[in-house]
Amino acid sequence: MSAAPVKTQRGIQSVEVAGRLLQALAQTRQPMPLVELASAAGLSSAQAHTYLVSLLRLGLIKRTPGDGRYEAGPLALRLGMARLAQEPAYRLALPQVQQLSEDTGLSVALTLPTPEGPTIVHYAHAGKPLHVNLHVGTVMALADTATGRTYCAFRPATAWQAQWEAQHPGASRSHLKQFHEALDAIRQRGMERAVDIPSPGVTSLCMPLLEGAGELQLLVTVIGTSGVIDAGWRGTVARQLRACIDAIAHTLATSRTEQAA
Numbered sequence: 001m002s003a004a005p006v007k008t009q010r011g012i013q014s015v016e017v018a019g020r021l022l023q024a025l026a027q028t029r030q031p032m033p034l035v036e037l038a039s040a041a042g043l044s045s046a047q048a049h050t051y052l053v054s055l056l057r058l059g060l061i062k063r064t065p066g067d068g069r070y071e072a073g074p075l076a077l078r079l080g081m082a083r084l085a086q087e088p089a090y091r092l093a094l095p096q097v098q099q100l101s102e103d104t105g106l107s108v109a110l111t112l113p114t115p116e117g118p119t120i121v122h123y124a125h126a127g128k129p130l131h132v133n134l135h136v137g138t139v140m141a142l143a144d145t146a147t148g149r150t151y152c153a154f155r156p157a158t159a160w161q162a163q164w165e166a167q168h169p170g171a172s173r174s175h176l177k178q179f180h181e182a183l184d185a186i187r188q189r190g191m192e193r194a195v196d197i198p199s200p201g202v203t204s205l206c207m208p209l210l211e212g213a214g215e216l217q218l219l220v221t222v223i224g225t226s227g228v229i230d231a232g233w234r235g236t237v238a239r240q241l242r243a244c245i246d247a248i249a250h251t252l253a254t255s256r257t258e259q260a261a
Helices: 013-026 034-040 045-058 074-084 088-104 146-153 161-167 173-189 236-260
Strands: 061-063 070-072 107-114 117-124 192-195 202-211 215-225
Touching: 013 034, 013 045, 013 061, 013 070, 034 045, 045 061, 070 074, 088 107, 088 117, 088 215, 088 236, 107 146, 117 146, 146 173, 146 192, 146 202, 146 215, 161 173, 202 236, 215 236
Parallel strands: none
Antiparallel strands: 061 070, 107 117, 107 215, 192 202, 202 215
16 A cells, blocks of 8 residues: 655745745845845745735834845844754853853853854943944954954864855955964964954954864854953963853753763
8 A cells, every 4th residue: 555645734825925035134144125135035026015014013024224124123033042042052151151251351252153154142241342343143254353263263164265255355365375374373272362353442362162073162252452351372361261161161061961861
């Protein structure tokens, strides 16, 4: 006897069309105008507008001030953060990151490797003003930031090289070779820093959390005012940052052992 055919579940087409609009927004890092968003979702502008009105009301998308482009809204962000909260590395790292900020008196960013690049998923403000605009959802530049370079150092080149080339149009092969050499140095140190770049007056130190065969799990970056933050490779901040990474790794390993028991 032949197996019974699998019954196809019927869905709601309008929900699936709305999902195409949301997927198009998720695949770009920039707010999109109506015509571009509609085209990406395979819709006419008039069709897309009808769906976007409902998505705006729900808070799944929002419009940017001034030019009125579309981007992910507050409800989409809350849904994403709720999903993220289920990830053990992220959940267990939060208290350690907050403690690091309190101990150093500096701001600390927790960043995850995502398809879009190194993306901030938690930002602990130290209460001191910095001339830098960082927040949850910020995707760090690959070459110009300590976080971006550390991300590249511990990810395969296939995961970031196309994005790097897009950020540096016209870059020569020697430029890319120099970047790879800089990544080798980061892997040897296990840490990277950026002084007055890309933001004058701002210095940062970044370290990765690695697991297994060197797989990048997350990055922790301490950020402060240049001349105030101790940016030495073996300075106080570097030691505190390393202790934070070690504490996250220990907590994650303990949690997994308890779950397996």
